[in-house]
Amino acid sequence: MTMNEQTVQIGVRRLENGLDAELPSYSSAGAAGADLRASLDGPLELAPGERALVPTGLAVELPDGFEMQIRPRSGLAVRHGVTVLNSPGTVDSDYRGEVKVLLVNLGEEPVAIEPGDRIAQAVIAPVTRAVFTLAETLSDTTRGTGGFGSTGRR
């Protein structure tokens, strides 16, 4: 472990539909995301354009001040056009339900998700919460109200 590496401990519960489910796991020494696996009884076929909320069989207890982001795996995306529809999915620290992955098949062929397939990756990130306060005016800037490609125009 290097000096800057931080870890947090996250309790994971196996649910009834995930009694053999593997815990999320990092596939390399420096991986940012821990792979999440499909907890399924059999293959799940995703037709082109179809989406499915795929169970992981797991529930987690995130520490206060952290979230779990559910992100796509690039391999699935480049090979099959399968991605996470609501990417990055947000798992709140007070959520105790099953972690699920909303996959969508944006490819042109049906794709079969097999039990135990690594379908997404979970990145644990610190959360900054805001105190939103009503303001009459906002400070001036060079950008001002320009956005949505404004800096690319001449």
Ligand SMILES: O=c1ccn([C@H]2C[C@H](O)[C@@H](COP(=O)(O)OP(=O)(O)OP(=O)(O)O)O2)c(=O)[nH]1
């Ligand atoms: O990809 C996801 C996204 C969400 N969730 C779970 C955990 C999260 O804490 C909860 C709510 O998610 P979100 O806030 O994105 O959904 P919402 O539509 O705002 O529902 P809610 O009203 O329950 O917050 O659903 C997942 O398991 N996977």
Ligand SMILES: [Mg+2]
């Ligand atoms: Mg919400």
